Structure formats: structure tokens, C-alpha cells
Amino acid sequence: MATVTTTEAITDPMLPQPYSVRQVVKETADTFTLTLEPSNGAGANRFQPGQFSMLWVFGVGELPISISGDPAERDRLVYTVRSVGQATHALVSREVGDAVGVRGPFGTGWPVEKAEGRDVLVIAGGIGLAPLRPVIYEVLHNREKYGRLVILYGARSPRDLLYRKELAAWARQRETQVLVTVDYGGLSWRGHVGVVTTLFKYARLQPERSLAFACGPEIMMRFVARDLETRGFARENVYLSMERNMKCGVGFCGHCQYGPHFICKDGPIFRYDQMRPLLEKYEL
């Protein structure tokens, strides 16, 4: 009979590790940012920008959630979660000190290293800014390695905007342009109104020497990728974060299969030239 040693148990990707909630911040009416720290006091699992974890709310269920924190902060993991169902509601309702199980990090990250020496274009829609925030931290911590950083962010309305203070702080950084838009503006909103692609014409960068990272609803990314191509971006320089129903996180269960890919293992980050034929298929 096979035995499982303690070391194996700790590294088993199917076993959640105990973390506790350090902080919960309300970002919008339905979106919260949770900071988790390992219950054993050790360092948190290291991650690449763009990777995700499986978060266990004990007694309720398990959820795939992208890591939205700073990769340089080694003692914690940060997640931004929109409360849309029973499990996400239970997760965002955790209080400081409550236990949450964490598996991962899983999946491929944004290829930030490929962007060195180039301009970086970050395009986010809605909660899609969360998986891209670690990229922004990475670029801003290593400013000399990168060219211009352009952040284009679209949300449904002004009250749905995430990380408002950080957006303002990023806009003050050198060689950084932050443009924000909402699909529908209220009377007090004095910023841009229109879908996120309407910001492209204001972005100051050179497409031929840029890498673009996009995250948001899949249909938004289709519009974005198509528009980027029109504006001179090569398909292989555009990266998208895909989403499917991820369960095991390691490509065993097949729940997140998308054409020939398992999103949890081969993705969630893919190049647009890989995704384009699949994005255009109705039945996927």
C-alpha cells in the first residue's frame, strides 16, 4: 500500500493549504479584494503575474481566482473577487482571521519578460484589471527594463471602476499613460465615455515595438484583438487571458477544455494567433 509522506502532501497540487484572511477591502458594490496569509506563518506561494489559485471556501465549494497582488510581496496572496453566486458570495463574506484553502498557483503567466525593452499595453475590461495588476506592479518595480506603459481600462459605469486610487497613482508615474473609460456615464462623470476600444486612438506607443496584454469578457477581447490588429499589432504580440470552468487546475479533469487546450494548464494566458481560430467558433 502506498503511503503519502508529509512533504508529498504539502506539494500535492490537489491538497489545499490553509491560509487565513488578513484583510477584506470593498472595491465596488459587488467586488472585494481579499488578502490571505499562510496560516503556518511561512511565506506565501510565489506566483507569476497572470496565474490563478483554486480557493476553497470550506463547506461551500472551490473557485478559480486570478491573483491580483504584487508578486514582490512574498508574505501574502491577494485576490479580487466579484460576488456573483453562492461560492463567491461566501468567499467575499469571509472575515479577518477566517480560514480559506489555497491550491496553486496554476497556469501560465503573462510573458512579462518578453516585454523587456518594449512598450507594454495593458487593456482591461471590468474585473479583468485584477489579473493584469501584477503585470503593472512588475513593470513599475523594474521601470528601467521597459518602454512606455499604457493602461487602458474600461468598466460598465463609474461606480464599477476598480482600484481608483491606484489608477490615479499609476498615472503619475513616468512613461506611464492611464486612460479610463466607462460604457455609460452618469451626469457627474467628467471622464471618457465609450467602450474600451475607443481609447486606442489616444494611446501613445509604437505598435511594432509593443506587447499587448488583454483581459476581460471574452467578447471584449475579440473586439480588442481585432482592433489591435487593425492598428498594426502583430497577432503574436497580443496576449489574452482566457476563462473556462476550471476545476482541478492541473489538466486532469477536462472541465476547462477549449479546443485542443486545457485553459488551467496550457493557459489561461494565450497568444492571440493561437486563440483566433477558436474565438471565431460558435460552438466553443
Add this chain to the structure above:
Amino acid sequence: METLERIIADHPFFAGLESYYTNLLTGCASNVRFDAGTYIFKEGEEANEFYLIRSGKVALEIFAPQRKPIMLATVDEGEVLGWSWLLPPYQWKLHAHAVGTVRAIALDGKCLRTKCEQNHDLGYEILKRFAQIMEQRLEATRFQLLDVYAVGR
């Protein structure tokens, strides 16, 4: 001092237009300024001009009874505002108000329509440029209609 013709030639909407045509356009142009909060035009009014925005932001709004106005889009520096002057019945379909101080070049639609009828090459140039703007805004409107960030999408 910048001449009207120079300003028109340098505006992105007329980028690459031959000087012969910018000269024709200048005859229909004037400098305008709108203070913050001013309505530039309102739904149902006669549409007899369009604007090359030089600075500032214009909000396009639609009204529905018993609701606050809905801001559907903004038009910024370097963009063009209004195409209702181009097609009958020459009436605005939306409200446009200056979010801050707006400086623009107004082009008289009646004057321009006459010149386009007389000179079809000019008319074709104008139509090509407006068709591109219409295509971009139609695409953006389709995207907006999808309401992609709503819960349950």
C-alpha cells in the same frame, strides 16, 4: 497666428487632404468656443454644422422620460462632432454638451453641402472620411449594446 486653413489641414479628421480642398472648406469654417455645461446642439434641432474639436470634451446624451440623461459617448480633442448635417432631414438625433470649455472649428453644413454638390471630388473625400467615423462608431455601439460587464454575461 494660425490661420483657419492651417488649423483645418492639421486636424486629424482632414489629415492628408489636398490644400485645394482645405481652401474650399475654409470658406465654410469659423472658430467657436463653448463654455462648460453649454449645449452645443439638442435633439430635434436643425443640424446645419459639424465641429472639429480642437480642445475639450463633448458629451453625447440621450434623454428618456422620467430618467436622468444617459451619457452614451464622449468626443474629444482631435475628433469630429456631428454628421446629421450630411443627410436629410438634417436634424440632430442627440444632445451634445460641453463637459469643460470646448474650442472647435464649426463647418457650415449648408455651405459645405452646396460645395459638395458642385465639386463631387470634394463630396467624395468628405463622405469617405465620415463613413469611416460612422463605421467606427457603429462598431463601438454594437460593442456597447452587448453590455459585456453586466452580471451573468
